[in-house]
Amino acid sequence: MAKRSVWSDNRFWQRSAAWVTGFASILLIWLTFDTSAQISMGTDADLQNGVTKRVPAPTVINYKITYEMDTTRGHEVPVIGEKEMFFGRDDWSEEEAAELLHLGKLGSQAKNCMNCHTLLGNGAYYAPDLTKAWLDPAWGPEGSLQSMTGKNTKEEAMAEFLQHPSQYPTHARMMPDLGITADEAQGLVAFLKHMSSIDTNGFPRNFGKIKGAVHGK
């Protein structure tokens, strides 16, 4: 009788497959819980105590957000700075901020922003990526988009544009008027500001190349 080989033996492959499948299942369950911890939202206390969270609390809208190159990590990271006025206030409470963000999130879903834009990697590239839109210098004090709307602050300029997008030539493919109300626009701007403060490991990659996007460059 020919010598039996382990390689052609069913039991060896069965046991190997059982090991790999079982181990992978455990790893995936662990990964699920590990991810939940990583993406859980921070609290207002974290912001006040300078605790860095990947997703900061909604009250981050009370703070100035800048985009800085992190040489150790090799990409830009959002940095939460001192207090800053947001629609004339810098004392949005946890409840108010959460409510505003919720309105913005529902608005973004109702108006289907992702049909054209990209938010946190989800959506389309027919219109500009909105993940870091708040940090775009074009909406800043000397930016062309802010001066175009005739408003004095970034949030008011963005809210004005969202309410009457078809009046302003911003992009080769102009945004249609979606009937966004003043309240919804405020919520959407809060939603965008909060989104820009999320540490996305440098995504979108090309954002830092916009002139002025990364602090002082």
Next chain:
Amino acid sequence: MFEPFVDVVPSFFGWLNQGPLTLTIFLHTVIILPMFWIYKQEKARIEREG
């Protein structure tokens, strides 16, 4: 070859995802090495039965 761990929230999976090398070493440790062990056991069993 080995970069310092710089993730925001340190975790095992963050370390694992630093690059292809850490992933390769990890997968070989948990998949290939136990297969050597299974191979040896099966070989011994076949010799015993044969």
